[in-house]
Amino acid sequence: xxxxxYENSPYPMRKAxxxxxxxxxxxxxxxxxxxxxxxxxxxxxEVRHARDCTLCATQKAALSPYMVTGEHDTLDGIPALWxxxxxxxxxxxxxxxxxxxxxxxxxxxxETDYVEIVSLIAHLTAIDTFTxxxxxxxxxxxxxxxxxxxxxxxxxxxxxxxxxxxxVWTEAGPNESDFFVGxxxxxxxxxxxxxxxxxxxxxxxxxxxxxxxxxxxxxxKHRAISNVQxxxxxxxxxxxxxxxx
Numbered sequence: 001x002x003x004x005x006y007e008n009s010p011y012p013m014r015k016a017x018x019x020x021x022x023x024x025x026x027x028x029x030x031x032x033x034x035x036x037x038x039x040x041x042x043x044x045x046e047v048r049h050a051r052d053c054t055l056c057a058t059q060k061a062a063l064s065p066y067m068v069t070g071e072h073d074t075l076d077g078i079p080a081l082w083x084x085x086x087x088x089x090x091x092x093x094x095x096x097x098x099x100x101x102x103x104x105x106x107x108x109x110x111e112t113d114y115v116e117i118v119s120l121i122a123h124l125t126a127i128d129t130f131t132x133x134x135x136x137x138x139x140x141x142x143x144x145x146x147x148x149x150x151x152x153x154x155x156x157x158x159x160x161x162x163x164x165x166x167x168v169w170t171e172a173g174p175n176e177s178d179f180f181v182g183x184x185x186x187x188x189x190x191x192x193x194x195x196x197x198x199x200x201x202x203x204x205x206x207x208x209x210x211x212x213x214x215x216x217x218x219x220x221k222h223r224a225i226s227n228v229q230x231x232x233x234x235x236x237x238x239x240x241x242x243x244x245x
Contacts, residue, residue: 010135028120127139179202
């Protein structure tokens with residue numbers, strides 16, 4: 001695995017935060033639920049490459065992304081449907097529509113693969129953005145590791161109030177009982193079609209942001225700044241990123 005370190009950070013780092021990010025880094029190249037190690041790392045390379053795509057920049061500047069046609073600047077070896085998902089989620093997520101999602105799935109991308117790809121985008125973006133904010137070079141991606149995917153799909157996952165199948169909070173089976181604890185939260189259901197991705201992402205979020213319990217302690221101070229200040233920053237960043245959640 002590529003070395004993961006913040007030894008050049010200009011700021012002191014919480015050990016628990018570094019350990020959480022290192023754990024994510026350690027599983028990027030391992031076989032996932034639906035994508036093997038090589039495919040997962042290929043997705044990660046494309047996520048970074050997509051940020052400089054000319055077509056994406058032109059589409060984002062247009063009144064509608066569908067007014068602009070062309071081909072994405074892409075690396076070799078990435079299926080076209082994967083490229084479309086990665087580039088659109090990276091460049092212009094606020095204008096994705098259910099129609100776009102339905103066409104992507106109908107064209108042959110399994111919804112399970114879609115969720116795992118989106119999860120990889122989210123994991124890598126969280127750590128890469130954090131690293132850039134420190135003024136540091138991005139961490140080198142790990143090498144892919146051999147092995148078989150698990151192919152595990154929870155029987156309880158179904159389409160309800162989201163585009164993709166998710167597990168309803170009160171319907172979780174015994175295999176996901178560790179994840180569905182505490183007050184119900186729709187955002188935590190987002191990746192539950194691929195439960196290991198949901199576990200990993202929200203474990204990371206608990207260190208980069210706050211845990212669900214900490215977030216509800218509105219007068220608390222679990223970081224170097226108060227929870228109120230954390231929420232102010234989170235709300236501002238969400239507004240800038242046009243997060244509709």
